[in-house]
Amino acid sequence: MLVLLRYLWALPNTLxxxxxxxxxxxxGGHVRRVEGVIEVAGGVVTLLLTALPIKPLAMTLGHVVWAIDEPALVRTREHERVHVRQYERWGPLFLPAYLLASLAMKLRGRDAYRDNPFEREAYNKAG
Ligand SMILES: [Zn+2]
Structure with missing residues (x-):
């Protein structure tokens, strides 16, 4: 039951x-389910990620992880799984909270990505 609630709470982001x-x-890209998370790489997802200013290797949206390619999915798996757990805690509030945290860091003259508390938790737990 608790698992179902975590998936439902994160569902808007997963969709x-x-x-x-x-x-x-x-x-012809990569789409696979790994431990309850849908991993997607290649094609339009690679285009979207490389178009972002910070050019991430991977990005999590609820229970979906996008990556530029399959090796990036493997390399970032532990880190992105921390973000999956964050989506399960924050649900639809995750993206606004993440963006506000980045903005707050930038306004304090810190790095909007590396100093974001959500990223610090992911790097501390998974590298
Ligand atoms: Zn991250």
Whole structure:
């Protein structure tokens, strides 16, 4: 029951993460479920990630992880799983909270990514 609630609470973000899945599959990209998380790499997901200013290797949206390629999925798996747990705690509030935390860090003259508490937790627990 608790597992179901965690998936439901994170569902709005998970649905956002699922948007490009069909396109990635049609493009011959990578879509697989690993330990209750859908991992997506290649095709339009690679284009989206490389278009972001910080050019992340991977990004988590609820129970979906996007990565630029399959090796990046493996390399970032532990870190991104910490973000999955954060989505399970914060649900629909995660993205606004994450963005506000980044903004607060930037306004204090700190790094909006590395000093974000959500990232610090992920790097502390998983590297
Ligand atoms: Zn991260």
């Amino acid at each position: 956002l993460g699922l948007v490009p899945v069909l396109i990635v599959q049609l493009q």
